[in-house]
Amino acid sequence: MSPYTLRWGIIATGKISGQFARDLLVDPSTREVSDVAHQITAVGSRSVESAQRFIDGLKKPGEGEPVAWGVKNGGLDKVRAHGSYDGVYNDPNVDAIYVGTPHNLHYQNTKDALLAGKHVLCEKPFTIDIEELDDLVAIAQQKNVFLMEAVWTRFHPIAYAVDEVIRSGKLGKPKRFAADFSMEYDLDSKPDSNRFIDPALGGGSLLDMGPYPSVWAMLLVHRNPHNKDQTPNVVSSHQSIYKRSGVDLDSRWIVEWDGLCRGILTTDLTAPGLRENTAVVQCEEGDLIIEYPPQKPETFHIIPRPDRYIGSIKEKTTHHHPVHAGNHGMSYEADEVARCIRDGKIQSERMPWEESKVVQRWFDSVRKNGDSATKGMKGSVGH
Ligand SMILES: NC(=O)c1ccc[n+]([C@@H]2O[C@H](COP(=O)([O-])OP(=O)(O)OC[C@H]3O[C@@H](n4cnc5c(N)ncnc54)[C@H](OP(=O)(O)O)[C@@H]3O)[C@@H](O)[C@H]2O)c1
The missing domain is CATH 3.30.360.10 (Dihydrodipicolinate Reductase; domain 2)
Known part of the structure; x- marks a missing residue:
């Protein structure tokens, strides 16, 4: 059976977004995964030039690494650069959004994405305070979309x-x-x-x-x-x-x-x-x-x-x-998100809201x- 492929939109083009995006482009079979796969279909930045630079960078070999497997196997074929985060929330070719902005923006970015009906994986710390987190969980429940804090270590x-x-x-x-x-x-x-x-x-x-x-x-x-x-x-x-x-x-x-x-x-x-x-x-x-x-x-x-x-x-x-060779360690959390969304879950049992x-x-x-x-x-x- 062919794998379930999750289409990702990446919000922000900083350090950790780059690492996460590169891990989405690693061949899943190198970590013995065959049931899910990943594509990057949108990148959003505060400027379209920066979003495009980020995409161009992904197409080049990483430091001491060859060109990513995903680049040669369709993982970036449909990617679009957006000069705003809103462009990604509203992109019909995106299923799930990765939020890689500074801590104080996690709440607003995640909220906007959830309200646009997208599933979200948000970097740690999830929010600034518990009130923000309670609100995000309520929105995810109301919109019936998946939400998880990106605590990658839990999936290693x-x-x-x-x-x-x-x-x-x-x-x-x-x-x-x-x-x-x-x-x-x-x-x-x-x-x-x-x-x-x-x-x-x-x-x-x-x-x-x-x-x-x-x-x-x-x-x-x-x-x-x-x-x-x-x-x-x-x-x-x-x-x-x-x-x-x-x-x-x-x-x-x-x-x-x-x-x-x-x-x-x-x-x-x-x-x-x-x-x-x-x-x-x-x-x-x-x-x-x-x-x-x-x-x-x-x-x-x-x-x-x-x-x-x-x-x-x-x-x-x-x-x-x-962690498997050639992998920075973030592909595992992405696999979890893909499996949960494939199975219609709105939270992960391994990284549940209650523990966040x-x-x-x-x-x-x-x-x-x-x-x-x-x-x-x-x-x-x-x-
Ligand atoms: N899981 C992990 O191991 C791990 C590791 C490091 C960091 N993190 C988390 O990831 C988040 C980002 O960390 P990072 O190290 O990637 O940060 P970073 O390199 O500074 O990148 C943050 C990005 O957010 C965007 N941004 C939007 N508004 C901004 C503002 N007012 N000031 C600065 N940047 C702004 C920028 O992208 P655009 O210009 O493209 O909009 C910027 O490149 C943090 O919450 C951090 O805790 C997680």
């Missing part, structure tokens, strides 16, 4: 392998959790308009990097069969401030899954991340440890308790699950309890 081979371990029950109940996403980013050399520096763009470490420790909180604890608490709360948090613009240099917050587990999540723009233990869950029978980087790890370890005669896990084991909402509420809480310039930032619902 390692994420499914970790799930299998968690579901097997061999680690027992989770008791403690920690996850980090840090990078040494030279903020001082960047202009005020940089999206990490400008508070108006939702700058700082929390909103940009927070989704990644949160992925592992969701996969290792929240979705753990032992967890019954669907609304784990932030019980304490702290942010350090970048004096130049007032955004958060680092954020740390403690979350409690009632009666089960406590976790600490950290983001930091001043230090390189922890290499060997970017995320750790400590369970009754042993620990599961994920190696750096949290957005695209390939290796995890299962480690016995120090008092190993007590737990059932006696030896350390190492498990390697790389849990994480969004954490960010709201950390911001409101901190002292950064985004403390009082409100999304645009009702404004």
Whole structure:
């Protein structure tokens, strides 16, 4: 049977849109996929020249890569450059829209696309606050169209392998959790308009990097069969401030899954991340440890308790699950979107709205309890 082909419109021509678009053009068979395929039928930018440049760039080989398989196999044959995002929302040759604009625009862009009847995959963080996210979910339900936050890590081979371990029950109940996403980013050399520096763009470490420790909180604890608490709360948090613009240099917050587990999540723009233990869950029978980087790890370890005669896990084991060669890691989330739309679903069971909402509420809480310039930032619902 021929695969279901999803026709994508790409909104914005920045860095991550380029990576996503290139991954749409990777041969699906290289990641053992034959039931779905992708075409890019529209690209929207604030100028038509930029949209065209983006398309022309996709036709050329990537850095150290050959011309994409999709370019030679019809993936760009019907593509159209639009000098506005509206052009893409209203393009009849587009089924689903990828939103790759800065954080503060996600809500409006996604809303406009949903109202035009398009399915949407929106970059993380989904929105600025929970009110915006609630509104988008209500619109998707009302229009009966698919909506998902682009948390690509959830669809990587390692994420499914970790799930299998968690579901097997061999680690027992989770008791403690920690996850980090840090990078040494030279903020001082960047202009005020940089999206990490400008508070108006939702700058700082929390909103940009927070989704990644949160992925592992969701996969290792929240979705753990032992967890019954669907609304784990932030019980304490702290942010350090970048004096130049007032955004958060680092954020740390403690979350409690009632009666089960406590976790600490950290983001930091001043230090390189922890290499060997970017995320750790400590369970009754042993620990599961994920190696750096949290957005695209390939290796995890299962480690016995120090008092190993007590737990059932006696030896350390190492498990390697790389993304498939030639793939940046974003094709998997695109495959999920295509399958859900093909099957008439409006949300993904693997990346459900409810879990995006849990994480969004954490960010709201950390911001409101901190002292950064985004403390009082409100999304645009009702404004
Ligand atoms: N999943 C991931 O791993 C990942 C990685 C990086 C970033 N992201 C997310 O993707 C989003 C974009 O990040 P990025 O690194 O691609 O950013 P970027 O390179 O700065 O690109 C953002 C694009 O948005 C458009 N835009 C519209 N209004 C803008 C404005 N006022 N200021 C700046 N750009 C504006 C521009 O495209 P046009 O000129 O074409 O309109 C610009 O190229 C962020 O929300 C980020 O969190 C996700």
